[in-house]
Amino acid sequence: MASKPPIRAAVLGASGYTGADLIRLAARHPNIAITALIAKGHAGQALAQVFPHLVSLDLPDLVTSDEVDWNKIDVAFCGLPHGTAHTEIRKLPERVKVIDMSADFRLRDSGTYSEWYGGAHSAPELLKGAIYGLTEHYRDEIKTARLVACPGCYPTAVLLALLPLLKTKLIAGEDLIIDAKSGVSGAGRTLKQNILFSEAGEGLSPYGIGNHRHVPEIEQELSLAAGATVTVNFTPHLAPMSRGELCTSYVRLAGKADAAALRKALNEAYAASPFVRVVEEGVIPATQHVRGSNYCHIGVFADRLPGRAIVVSAIDNLVKGSAGQALQNFNLMHGLDETTALEQLPLFP
Structure with missing residues (x-):
């Protein structure tokens, strides 16, 4: 039986801490091919220039979102700052699944979002359909979601x-x-x-x-x-x-x-x-x-x-409170064992 093609992933906000940890974990995921790394302020640089600890990974250079062919992306992990994510996510093709690690889709009410984050939500139509990504309590909803909003740490x-x-x-x-x-x-x-x-x-x-x-x-x-x-x-x-x-x-x-x-x-x-x-x-x-x-x-x-x-x-x-939970949700969204690529034990001391 032929193996399934890898799921093509883009990481928005690849130069941040959550982006780096997502890349570290996803790079060893057997079903993921990281095909785009997006970091506007570092566009044109190699990943190792921004994160030397990831130098062993054979991954594409950092680019802007406009340089990505989104027709060749299946899922987007978003590690952008709050207030930026919703403006970028609303531009993505509807066929692209989104796992957002910012706060922009966690609050179910746009008025509450505006009150606490100091600005109007630019994608309220997406906010209504976003699934809160606390894996252990929303498993069934996450499995069929297009947009998952990972909880804050x-x-x-x-x-x-x-x-x-x-x-x-x-x-x-x-x-x-x-x-x-x-x-x-x-x-x-x-x-x-x-x-x-x-x-x-x-x-x-x-x-x-x-x-x-x-x-x-x-x-x-x-x-x-x-x-x-x-x-x-x-x-x-x-x-x-x-x-x-x-x-x-x-x-x-x-x-x-x-x-x-x-x-x-x-x-x-x-x-x-x-x-x-x-x-x-x-x-x-x-x-x-x-x-x-x-x-x-x-x-x-x-x-x-x-x-x-x-x-x-x-x-x-950075793991269960962000990138790890995002990957756990990815696994559910794609019918995979939720522990895939997350089996690493804690580091001690």
Whole structure:
């Protein structure tokens, strides 16, 4: 039997951190042929000039979007900045499947998008049909989607931990406090003063206090799970590390639920999910235990305060929080085993 031809992929935003990790993972995918690398500011350069660690890959030079023959592309991975992605994606032929790693198609309401991202959405007709790409909770919808909007890194870690608990009504939808920490790669590759080595190193600082852009995304999905409006107290912090994300969620228990019931519900929810691990009682999730992998580790702990529990989740923000999840969704969209090209174990130490 003749083998199927490879699926021809383009990477928009190939010069960013998420683009680089997508290329690193997809280059070893048996069903993908990376045929176009798009990076407007680096057009004309070889990939190795931008990312020397990828020098061993035999891939085309970086180009602008206008230089791509989109009739020869089957799927586009989009790692463009927020506010740019929707203007570029709307130009693509309808036959091209799109897996977007920006925030431009995550929010289901264009008004909410405008409120939090400071501008009108230029492709509301596509927004209506976009599928939220949290793989473990939208598998069936992702399989038949044309456009998948991969969740943000913080929402991925938070939602994987809390969605099953709200769906089973084991926790209350009120009084949710989320303390989150991320490596500096989450801020992107653009030069910013707060992510300079001497500014971010040897320190820990909160940012986006009370108004981080991932809040409406988190609340949107939690509210759908709860069947009622959910609001969260969410504060992210910049940690002095390149990659990794840790979210500690403080929850109020519902009814007679306890930490053991929460752990049981999470185990049942993810029994068939290869990349989500509910750690054993007493084991504490840590970013160094998932670094470089597509895994999410979740731990549940009883709080000393009566009626409360603490849920901790850890991911690699560039893999499960972005490029890895994008590739996992690609696999579902093309009828492949969702673990394909994502089997690598975490890097430790």
